[in-house]
Amino acid sequence: MVNLICGQNEVEIINSLAERLKNYATVKQETEITLKKQKLPVYSFSFGESKEDQPCLIFVGGVHGLELIGSQLVVSYLTSLSNMLEWDQVFRMQLMKMKLIFYPCANPGGLVNNTRSNPSGIDIMRNAPLDGKNIPFYHLHSGQRYSKYLPWYRGKKKKEMEPESQALCRFIRREAFTSPVSLIVDIHSGFGVRDRIWFPYAYSKKVYPRLAEMVKFTELLQKSFPQNIYKIEPQCLNYRTHGDLWDFLFLEHVDKFDKGNIFLPLCLELGSWSWIRKNPLQIFSNKGPFHPVVPHRHKRILRRHLYFFDFLMRLVISHKNWLSISDSDRKELESKGQVRWYQRYNK
Template sequence: MAIHTVREPSLLELSALENVIELGGSHLDVSLLRQVSGLGASRYPIYAIALGNPSPDTPSVGFFGGVHGLERIGAQVVISYLESLVMRLRWDTSLHRQLESVRLVFMPIVNPAGMALGTRANPRGVDLMRNAPVDATEKVPFLAGGQRISPGLPWYRGKSGQPLEQESQALCEVVTSELLPRKFSIALDCHSGLGFKDRIWFPYAHTKTPIAHLAEMHALKEIYLQAYSHHQYVFEPQSVQYLAHGDLWDHLYLQACQNRESIFLPLTLEMGSWSWIKKNPRQAFSRHGMFNPLIAHREHRVLRRHIGLLDFLGRAACGHALWTPAPAERAQLHADALAQWYG
């Protein structure tokens, strides 16, 4: 397919992604989902890239980044992992065997025009993670929980009753076509936020009610702890931190639950940016510095830090039949998870 390179305003992450697409060649299934408008006449492509077994009988994992344009490091983590896979395909026979048993899907830059503009929202002022037609059932923080007052204020949801934004539609299309039809799938959405710790969140954001697949989430966390005992993540429901309207992953998870024969586990990686600011306090005076490591060696360290998590999820999907709880085990795992996360 043709590569739609954008040169003004410059977007280094998009150029890096298109370079990886060229390197991957025939190993990659590349789709141009949308071209969205930025400032003036500039337009930006939204890509989805897949590799591995396309059969609907295989499990799948989706990796997403760049939903919030300010959080460039999320896109960089996803692109970095995709690049590592492309380079390994040249020599790693074990990776080729793994890809016979799983489908890996990448959408590294969901909001390219917002990223080019350096804004959390898209150019229409809509926060994509407040854009879904899901209203919180409990009290949410003022403004931060999602508002319909004005696109000039942060966390704008868009007008009530309007279709999803193009970027949100594109993400939902990828999930509903590549992940939800399969019996088992995982999604990881990479963000950065204000905190000292890296967190892995799972739904819900609109309610404190536990999800239907709480036992499976607990089992996934347990096998991760077994594989990486010295990890840096806090694994928890998003509702422990805050509630919000319009969460896209709540919206997609609720769709997935309509098919009781399948399991869909959506995760959000929230990288704690305060650790970067603590080491370089001047970052606090930069809009990008609040959400991204600005010094090159720290950026490289962050990229290395999370590759293991992304690789683990692909392997966990391949072996899901060996660790997802049997019916007789679910009740106890569910009770253990309730005590840990909701007690």
């Protein structure tokens, strides 16, 4: 029986997928991490048209090694779709209109070690050279430079980014930056009782420049699936962080590539506190705070988001129907976004 809470097991599943899917997908080794004597490749799996002008959808998992369920969710969806590719004509037609890419484990050393950080003790999602604004020094969870033996360590100030962070940035620049529209979902677990979709910024309370697009995204999800479970908001409404890779990449994209291209990075933060509420004893399990350890709950998490992932695919293919926003509509959407997310917060 497959062990549901073993990171080593998950890494082996991804390695075997890389072998099994090489005739169906473009499988690339993005980097390789060495952990003691073990070589741990980081893979991407790309389906569909690889032309630069195709819109793209990317799923990322395993940035934080402790949050195994994020990686498992990406792998589970990747496995389902690759099995469907053998017979599903609708899915094959969808792939003629987009690139669909999976990056199931950004931090395999963390997954194997059962740590949030990479094997050097550095938190990948606090590792970018970008300082948060007005973050009190005692907010260690926002990223700290005191010690690698404490969580949320950012790494030394002038040192280059970690190999895992560099590989993820390189991959995103190559696959997403030149697309007319790219939507990215990076899956985590740990904060709150609800499943949340966070958009930038994490480093600042500044209003997100793609506010109109996020209002449209929210309205379309609500209209299409009124019973959806997600709370959508900028990350800074909950807490701010230093070194967020998605903020860093978003700002770089605005700076260098934003000639009408739309780059929308999102984090799906699974509300793991509800799993603890239902099963308080799991707090004593090694992955308990971040992982659904009860088998039926684990299965439920793996199927709970499928309609949302399918919705994202449709959004990306149909981007011209909702992302061509006129100036007057943009103003209206931005003021709705201000009221919805920022006004109360900035008072």
